[in-house]
Amino acid sequence: MQRLLVTAMAAALASAAAAQTPAIAPAPAPAPAPxxxxxxxxxxxxxxxKDANERMTVPVLLSGKGPYRFLVDTxxxxxxxxxxxxSSLRLTAGEAAxxxxxxxxxxxxxxxxxxxxxxxxxxxxxxxALLESANMGADGILGTDSLRSQRVLFDxxxxxLSIVPSAMPDFKAEPGTIxxxxxxKNGRLIITDAAANxxxxxxxxxxxxxxxxxxxxLRRALLGAKLxxxxxxxxxxxxxxxxxxxxxxxxxxxEIGGVTLRDLLIVFADAHTFKLLGFDKRPALLLGMNAMxxxxxxxxxxxxxxxxxxIPEHSALDMRLASARLx
Numbered sequence: 001m002q003r004l005l006v007t008a009m010a011a012a013l014a015s016a017a018a019a020q021t022p023a024i025a026p027a028p029a030p031a032p033a034p035x036x037x038x039x040x041x042x043x044x045x046x047x048x049x050k051d052a053n054e055r056m057t058v059p060v061l062l063s064g065k066g067p068y069r070f071l072v073d074t075x076x077x078x079x080x081x082x083x084x085x086x087s088s089l090r091l092t093a094g095e096a097a098x099x100x101x102x103x104x105x106x107x108x109x110x111x112x113x114x115x116x117x118x119x120x121x122x123x124x125x126x127x128x129a130l131l132e133s134a135n136m137g138a139d140g141i142l143g144t145d146s147l148r149s150q151r152v153l154f155d156x157x158x159x160x161l162s163i164v165p166s167a168m169p170d171f172k173a174e175p176g177t178i179x180x181x182x183x184x185k186n187g188r189l190i191i192t193d194a195a196a197n198x199x200x201x202x203x204x205x206x207x208x209x210x211x212x213x214x215x216x217x218l219r220r221a222l223l224g225a226k227l228x229x230x231x232x233x234x235x236x237x238x239x240x241x242x243x244x245x246x247x248x249x250x251x252x253x254x255e256i257g258g259v260t261l262r263d264l265l266i267v268f269a270d271a272h273t274f275k276l277l278g279f280d281k282r283p284a285l286l287l288g289m290n291a292m293x294x295x296x297x298x299x300x301x302x303x304x305x306x307x308x309x310x311i312p313e314h315s316a317l318d319m320r321l322a323s324a325r326l327x
Contacts, residue, residue, distance in 0.1 A: 004156035050256060056154070056207075056289075057138050058161050061117040065089060068139035070118075072152060072161065073208030074288055074300055075216030075273070076143035077187040079116070079126050080239065082133035085140065086111045088232070092128045102271035117144060118163055135241040141208065144187035144302065151301040152207075157312075166303035176296070176311035184305055185277055191287075191307060194256045196266075197222055201283035203256055204273070205300055205307060209288035211248070212266045218283035219268040222251070236269055244269050254291070259309060261291055 068085055078099065078144030081091075094110035109130045116123045123146050133139060149315040151170065153162040182191040182205075190204040196214075199221045206213075213236075231247040238244070246269030266285060274280045292298050299308035 003228075033197075038080055047086075052305035056161060058118060058142075060142070061115075061178050062089060064117075070140040070142050071136065071138045071208060073141045073143055073145075073206070074147065074152065074302075075142055075188060075206030075208045076239075077145060078115045078129050079113075079141060079143040079146045080129040080131045080136065082112065082136060082138075083112065083130050084133055086128075086130055097129060099128070099129050099240065100272060100276050101238040101240055101242070101260075102236060102269070102273050103238045103240065103244050104272045106240045106242075108240075110179070116142075118142070122164075126297065131239050133242065135237070136239050141239065147302055148187060148250060149303050151299060151303070153300075154207075154298045155291065155296075156298075157296055166301050170299055170301070170308060174310060175313055178258040178309055178311070180259075180307045180309075182305050182307060184302065187302075188277065189300055189302060189307060190277075191256055196251050196254050196283070196285070198253075201285060203278055204277065204284065204286045206281075206286040206288055207292065207300070209286050210290070212254075212264060212288040212291050213246070213271055213273075213286040214268045215274040215279060215284050216264045216268065216270055217279075217281060218285060231268075234267055236267065244271065254285075256287075256315060257307070259311070261294055274290065 035181055057069040057071050060070040061067055062081070062085065068081075072185045077239055078097070091111035091113060096107055096111050097110050099106045099108045110127045111130055113126045113128050114124065126146060128140070131141075147163070150163050151168070153164070153170075155162070180191055180193060182189050182193075184190065189205040191205065194201055194203045197220060199218070200216055231249045234246050234248050236244050236246050246267045248265055248267045251264050251266050252262065254264050254266075271286070273286060274284055277284075295309045296312045297308075297310040299306075301308070
């Protein structure tokens, strides 16, 4: 469960983003290598609402009450709701549980939610972690325990979010559509066909992270090869309110399957998530919203272990896709 927010050095991040913004290009193939799309940034449907940190919340009904604003977090293996909402709904208390986030392991209280409804289909009897709404930045979080048999489709141009059963047809193929196959681990979708500046790594798809997060093993690999530039210090806040130190740098190229993201801002931090997934010793990153907003559409299919993206067909990417902007 991420909800990693940069809480310090905001001016430095905004300045860096203005000076250098990421671009996206198809990955090299046996045919002549394609050119970059441009040099700007990668910065039943329901409409989503962007918060101040460029993450998306959607309206959710809890046992017919609401709607409440929930974050969709593919990096969280447990659904959570705020203590305030649980109290107002008089939910039955559940057993204490260990919550893993970027800062470590925290014992939290839980509550039984009889029904969670985003679309017409309800998810029943969810044991949700109880967290502070101020730390989540929302009324709750939809984790992979509520999404494991679903497909999540973000349409950034239409500003809609679809959550449908994985058995239903995906969006129609259109120019710029690329499908990347992965694996699942602890509920997360993992892509291993990836490299940063030519160095192999594992990618965890994480819609709850404001920025892409790299581990120390990746940082060492890139620094050893002199493939990283200067860094600046930042601080990350998790859903429990804990904070961890990090530093941000720009990575020249991140290749994922058939896609190359260029000049991507990555925050390097010793997040507990990497250890939880067994990626603390090998290069890995959590692919955050600053990278995913490069695309026209992103489809995350947990049951079929597929990431499907559509590259924008126009050359001038909208600045709303900004990678490192803070508001």
